[in-house]
Amino acid sequence: MRDFDIIVVGAGPAGLGFARALEPTGLRIALIERQAEAELASPPVDGREIALTHRSVATLERLGAWDRIAPEGVSALRGARVYNGRSPLALGFDPEGGGDARLGCLVSNHLIRQSLFETIEGQPGVTLFAGTGVDHVHAERAGATVALADGRTLTATLLVAADSRFSMVRDQLGIPAEINRLGKSMLVARVSHALPNNGIASEWFDYGQTIAMLPLGERRSSAVLTLPSEAIERIAAYPPELLAAEIERRFDQRLGAMQLVSGPHVYPLATTYARHFASDSAALIGDAAVGMHPVTAHGFNLGLQSGATLAHLIRVAVARHRPIASPLLLRRYEARHRIATRALYSGTNLLVRLYTAEHRGARFARRTGLAAARMAPVNTAITRMLLRH
Template identity: 35%
Template sequence: MKFDVVIIGAGPSGLALACALAKTKLKVAIIEKNSKNKFSNPKNDGRDIALTHKSINILKKIGVWKNINTKIISKVKEARILDGDSSNFLHFDHKKTIEDSLGYLVPNQIIRKAIHKKIQTYKKLKFFTKSEVFKICSNNSGSKIYLKNRKIIESKLTVIADGRLSKIREKLGIYTNKTNFNTSMTVFRMKHKLSNNNIASEYFQYNQTLAILPIKKNLSSIVITLQNHESKKFLSLTNKEINLKIENDLKGNLGKMILTGKKYSYPMLTIYANEFYKDRSVLIGDAAVGMHPITAHGFNLNLRGVDILQNEIKKALIKNIDISCENVLKTYDKKFRILSLPIYLATNGIVRLYTNQKPIFKIVRKSLLRLANIARPAKNMIIDRLLLNNS
């Protein structure tokens, strides 16, 4: 079986690229190790994805945004960053932008369902499910993709979208810059007595970070990041103990807190690939850049990468040049690196600065927040970074 483009991994990044290429003359296939039901009907994974306006435009362009029920979308009108025990905060307001909000929150499960709904309308896309890739061999004309079920699929361009722990990336010999923060992020939802007023808050406390994402007036998604051993202790607390802890951590800002539903925990390991392409294969999504979720940029960057790649592929088609040639893949690599590297490094820097307990770090972080609050250009730059508006 021969295809022009084979995408390995039917996660949100792989499927978004498939949607973007579906209307071209290219023969596109998607290979996914899980069953069709698992990715067409994804379970709730607790993640509420903060989408930037640029991401929404990309989702509109690929026909996915209209599949998301507007009742499920929550607006973030303001963002506050608080440090330690101080009640001063760095403040961002959508009124300082031309948009109606800083961004929108949508559950990951809903984004995945919406992408899948769109994918189903493209009958010419070929799916290989319950098919795990274990090897790729490339030559001058393309690649052979070997599946564990002994099938062999041929492709001109292979897109690797198998997530941040990508085994295919490793097999291709692409090295990554990895950082294990030895922390875990636990996400869950809580009802609260007082309104969140559509404000997203990030509390950089001295032994944990706590993010409050506004879902409805009296319902928020809570994201708590703790050292791994502390995270285990947190997960063993009773619901009553969690209610009390979060209420105290927030100094009663949202009133009485009540945990609703399950808790989901994720280890914090970030990766950045040293190359985004090799031979006739190209990396997208978390397989290329696996961000720390603290700045909520992971999927937003993935979409920007997908957009850059689909653009380069379409330009190659117009010029009638090979879509997997070095020039095309190199241009994608360069453009996506310029966009993603500063954000990746800055995010890891913020995590290091705000999780270090040494007194000097506490002084630096307090000073930085104060400075950013009064220096308008710095604040505008942070807003641009938050909204990924800088390119």
């Protein structure tokens, strides 16, 4: 008899959401996370403001996590604008219906993690192994074995990797992945500003820099600045007043005078896409499957969706007394998640290339509107994704 039905490596949003979605099955689930339990229960602020789609909100509601987030932690997103250098508006994303309609909403990553963790605390069948990493994994048709860093060994019918975009589990399963290290980093910081943002997110691709402002109330935003990594490291070391002035200047004073509220946090940029999302007795979810560029704000949403898709297939299998790790089930998961992600992943990377390339052809395409025309299908796909219920 194996120790568990399923071992999940990584208690980030994808791993937690997946474990929670299996609650009706009563399956025995091991959740392994190298962060300490106290950190999972009260995650530190990490500066990430997650733009949740309507679909993700509905999923969080179903999982019992949404009601645990205080209303003041949720900021309405009424639209998004993408600008290119000094040219007029390049792309716009608006909700259907106008008026008070929302494109989605923004919630801090640490609040989502905390609420998801609360839902699995005390869930029958879930055993948490916190404060210990995974050293080694092995999976074959007959099942999976996981060796923990503290020397314990666990066995299960199915192994699920939810251990982020540089997934060690994915590597040890021998699943190759496309990995693009972009040589740039993102600096995120909360700022207050003199002028209102009207609930509109702005993304500005200027020469040599990309800067976004995500609305967290009328006069407060999350500033997201992307530059070559050395430049970001230098700016991140500025004292608070200098940093606020730098962000204000780089945003061309469009929101008036700024002050630093919290941060900064720095994230090196890399995009990843696994060649397969499953192998014998194993599956990849969340960033371990698809590590999106944050520019279109879909990584979390797709990660939550991947866990929901796999959990749904497993719930159906359990209800029909079928195996939970059959090759057919895992192939179905892979096919569904590929359809959900491939076009958005490639489209997002294309958008980033078109709007950040500095060679003459790219500048010409941007100036003449060719870039916007080429991006029209991506724009439609992104808006549809944001609005999907």
